[in-house]
Amino acid sequence: MRDSKAKLNLEKQETVDLHGSAGAFKHVPDWETIDWSKVQADVKRLQRRIAQAVREKRWGKVRVLCRILTRSRSAKWLAVRRVITNKGARTPGVDNILWRTPQQYWEAAQSLRRRGYRAAPLRRVYIVKRNGKLRPLGIPTMRDRAMQALYALALEPIVECRADPNSYGFRPYRSTHDAIEQLVICLSRKCSGQWVLEGDIKACFDEIGHQWLLEHVPMDREVLRQWLKAGYVEKGRLFPTQAGTPQGGVASPLLANWTLDGVEATVKGLFGWRPKVHVIRYADDFVVVAETKEILEQTVKPAIQKFLAERGLRLSEAKTVITHIRDGFDFLGKTVRKFGTQLIVQPSKLAAKSIREKLGKRLRESRSLPYDVLLRKLNRLLRGWGNYHRFTSSSRVFGKVDYWLLQGIWRWIKRQHKGKRLRKHLTKYFAKGLWTHSAWTTDGEGPRRLIELVRLSALGLRRHIKVRGAAHPYDPQYADYFRMRRELGSSRPAGA
Secondary structure (H helix, E strand, O other), X not given: OHHHHHHHHHHHHHHHHHHOOHHHHHHOOOHHHOOHHHHHHHHHHHHHHHHHHHHOOOHHHHHHHHHHHHHOHHHHHHHHHHHHHOHHHHOOOOOOOOOOOHHHHXXXXXXXXXXXXXXXXXXXXXXXOOOOOEEEEEEOOHHHHHHHHHHHXXXXXXXXXXXXXXXXXXXXXXXXXXXXXXXXXHHOOOOOOOEEEEEEEOOHHHHOOHHHHHHHOOOOHHHHHHHHOOOEEEOOEEEOOOOOOOOOOOOHHHHHHHHHOOHHHXXXXXXXXXXXXXXXXXXXXXXXXXXXXXHHHHHHHHHHHHHHHOOOOXXXXXXXXXXXXXXXXXXXXXXXXXXXXXXXXXXXHHHHHHHHHXXXXXXXXXXXXXHHHHHHHHHHHHHHHHHHHOOOOOHHHHHHHHHHHHHHHHHHHHHHOOOOOOHHHHHHOOOOOOOOOEEEEEOOOOOEEEEEOOOHHHOOOEEEOOOOOOOOOOOHHHHHHHHHHHHHOOEEEOOO
């Protein structure tokens, strides 16, 4: 009896420490004095309790813990911090308000209350897709972004506990490399399935049914209704939203994952234990591996269509195709193809074309810039693209991009000295003793520094170590596992 009372008092004390009071904000002297490691530890502790309650299927306790978390001052501080530090911090919503000062941060944290909350309409903007079409985005106000970040802290442990094992998009400690590595595992053996269904959901974020979300998402329904029914403003006019999630918002990826989680269990449930049927999903793109084309056409595809129809979604007929592994297919910027018994994964032709276009644009825009500035711009692109593709068989593609870029730089150099002899100017572009494009530069009053052009073929190939399917950071039994992945890294040299 005494032990149970002591445990209850401890939980109450934790709740008081997390929640604080309305006046607690006034006693902290400065935003910069917050101990963020302690704040994150407090929130993480409560998130783990939510995950434990989900595993035990104690949904009443889940609701209570989520309510405690969304009212805690630590979670509010963390939500505001997430909004002001991400890339969209300089993009305002319809109210044209940005948070720039510590005083505004404090006021924002105090304003994150459920009572009286009304979501403002989204500001509609468009971004250009690869095919030239426009993709609509809805930009919430700063306060709405912070509210979404706050409730996302409580929703994420629930989503992680119920997520598909082979879902890798918009999840902590998971990436496209994990999805590609899982594909390699499913397709590389001699006895592996040979047919692949490439699935694409048409306008996934824009067509998810509101009624399904309101009935199934385990969070405050009134707050969720505010986000879904806020509408959007375009050219000074207010338009209602009848379906879809706020794609520019913080909570949108979580809502999309909750909607699509279960597709793997649906497909697996059709066959029971069948090792040659696999589902790998990244966000709204997925592939299904099976033994025969008939299984995918007659069984798997109709089941997926029924699963999506319940949520107001449908497959894109133009992009959903069934392919034999010998013909190859593109997934997440990679081409996956089998030559005999050897599975080869390399950067896709579209990915190689994209980096060449970006590098060419940099060369054209930098005709009047100093050489060291040009090298910095090119290196930024090369490192990002190369580090993404170095986990696959990319040596041949890297060599082609290197050769193409060297030709472009040589044309850039000749244009700089048009009509003059280049021999006496080469020392500007090749440092003494080096045969790579390089230049000496200074940063302000510091010492001179050598900048060399990044060669993709010199990056070295790596082998990614896939994350465990059932692992997520809110399960205490995987705490040491994720700590090890952070400290040792999740890759190793190819061939090791």
